[in-house]
Amino acid sequence: MADFFLESILNLVGFAVGMVIGTISYIGFRNTGSPTLFRLTLAFFAIGAGFIIMWVGQTADMFVYKTGQPAQWVQTVGIGVQTVGYFFIAFSHTIKSFFPKSGYLRSVGVVPLFLISFISIENIIRSISFILLAYGAIETVMSYFESRRKTALFVAAGLGALAFGEFLGWYYFVFPQSVLGVASISTKIGGLILLFIPVTKVPLTKMKFDENL
Amino acid sequence: MNNYANTILPSMSAIYRTHMKIIGDILTTTRDDLPDEQGASITYLIRKANISHSRISKILGTLVSQGLLEQTNSSGTFKYKISNVGREFLQAYNTFNKFADSFGLTI
Numbered sequence: 001m002a003d004f005f006l007e008s009i010l011n012l013v014g015f016a017v018g019m020v021i022g023t024i025s026y027i028g029f030r031n032t033g034s035p036t037l038f039r040l041t042l043a044f045f046a047i048g049a050g051f052i053i054m055w056v057g058q059t060a061d062m063f064v065y066k067t068g069q070p071a072q073w074v075q076t077v078g079i080g081v082q083t084v085g086y087f088f089i090a091f092s093h094t095i096k097s098f099f100p101k102s103g104y105l106r107s108v109g110v111v112p113l114f115l116i117s118f119i120s121i122e123n124i125i126r127s128i129s130f131i132l133l134a135y136g137a138i139e140t141v142m143s144y145f146e147s148r149r150k151t152a153l154f155v156a157a158g159l160g161a162l163a164f165g166e167f168l169g170w171y172y173f174v175f176p177q178s179v180l181g182v183a184s185i186s187t188k189i190g191g192l193i194l195l196f197i198p199v200t201k202v203p204l205t206k207m208k209f210d211e212n213l
Numbered sequence: 214m215n216n217y218a219n220t221i222l223p224s225m226s227a228i229y230r231t232h233m234k235i236i237g238d239i240l241t242t243t244r245d246d247l248p249d250e251q252g253a254s255i256t257y258l259i260r261k262a263n264i265s266h267s268r269i270s271k272i273l274g275t276l277v278s279q280g281l282l283e284q285t286n287s288s289g290t291f292k293y294k295i296s297n298v299g300r301e302f303l304q305a306y307n308t309f310n311k312f313a314d315s316f317g318l319t320i
Contacts, residue, residue, distance in 0.1 A: 028309035031302070034233065034320035036313050092318050136317075143317030151315035198315035202308060 003181065004062055010185045010192075011055035017192045018048020018085070021199055036092055043088035050082030076122045083125050086132040089159070093139035126170050133163035151198035161191030233320060235272065237310070238262050240303045243282060243295040252285055252292030 022044035029037040057074030061067055137159035144152040165188035172180040242261045247253055253261075259269055273293060276282040281299035285292050295303070306320070313320045 024312065028305070028312060028320070031305035032233075032309055032320060034309065034313070036318045036320045037309060040313070040316065040318070089316070092316070140317035143314075147314050147317075149311070149314050151311075152317050155316050198312065201315070202312050 004058060006182060006185050007058060008055060010189050011051045011058070013189055013192050014051030014082075015048045015055065017196050018044045018046075018051060021195065022048055024199055024202055039088045039092045043085045043092070046085030046088065047082050048085075050078045050080070050085060052078075053081060054078035072122065076125065079122055079125045079129070083129045083132065086129050086136065086162075089136045090132040090139075093136060123170065123173060126166055130163050130166040130170065133159050133166060137163055151201055154194050154197040158191045158194030158197075161187050161194060165191060232272075233306075235262055235264060236276070237303070237306050239269070239272065239276065240281065240295055240299055240306070243293055244300060244303060247294065251287040252283070252294040254290055254292055258293065 022041050025037045025040035025044060028034065029041055054070075054075055057070045057078065060074075061070040065071075137156050140152055140156035140159060144156060165184045168180050168184035168187060172178065172184055239258060239262050242258060243253055246261065248257055255266065255269060255273065258273070259266060262269060264272075273282065273284075276299070277284045277293070279298075280296055281302055283294045283296045285294070310320050
């Protein structure tokens with residue numbers, strides 16, 4: 001029950017953050033025609049949709065099917081849709097390479113991938129999410145050094161926390177029944193809150209959402 | 214998408230970003246840095262935006278046709294001032310430029 005409650009909070013926070021940032025990006029796209037904002041719109045709507053799909057799957061199982069384990073395919077679809085969102089964030093930074101070049105990172109990262117990648121598609125998708133999020137976080141930090149905009153640090157920390165949450169969730173399959181599950185969800189919630197901070201700085205009071213601006 | 218956004222922001226390439234930045238610079242100049250009340254001449258804008266005559270002519274033509282700039286004829290030379298629509302576009306541009314900047318991106 002505690003796991004259900006915590007995961008519900010994560011999924012609902014993820015849905016809310018995704019929808020709010022997606023909507024603001026969409027307003028920006030409508031007002032400026034910027035393809036970057038269009039990609040951010042797709043990214044955050046996909047992230048929000050992925051979270052709500054997972055929440056629906058969990059809630060349906062909890063109150064309707066009562067099997068004690070949400071349908072695996074629903075969780076996989078939810079994570080897959082989220083990964084599409086992470087892909088668009090990484091794509092906006094122009095992906096140069098899908099995998100870290102550092103030998104150390106590769107040695108740490110490959111172990112759980114090798115252990116669990118044959119268990120289910122979900123774990124493969126999680127590993128892709130991790131790489132995309134880590135890439136996005138690194139690129140955002142790099143851009144901070146150019147722009148010195150402090151909100152970029154919050155976004156970088158948010159993406160980093162989401163990546164770390166995915167990483168912990170990944171190991172949770174290797175070491176089930178450990179504290180890693182709760183740690184993963186808590187880290188992701190923290191990451192989503194950090195991602196939301198720059199949105200609070202956008203003055204939308206005078207923005208028109210109008211074809212005839 | 215708005216009509217002018219469709220017209221002046223034609224492609225989703227790297228050139229697009231430069232194009233967008235140039236438009237932002239031109240609109241900012243015509244709003245904040247006018248040499249006189251009549252507006253800014255093409256020569257003045259070329260110097261400020263640092264682009265070729267042929268390129269800025271096309272951009273100015275599009276910005277005028279989309280209502281972002283007002284064109285006046287002063288002593289035989291065209292001068293440009295930002296319109297109210299242009300001011301709103303520039304406000305949106307600046308706001309969302311900061312927003313995208315927070316994600317380490319450029320609009």
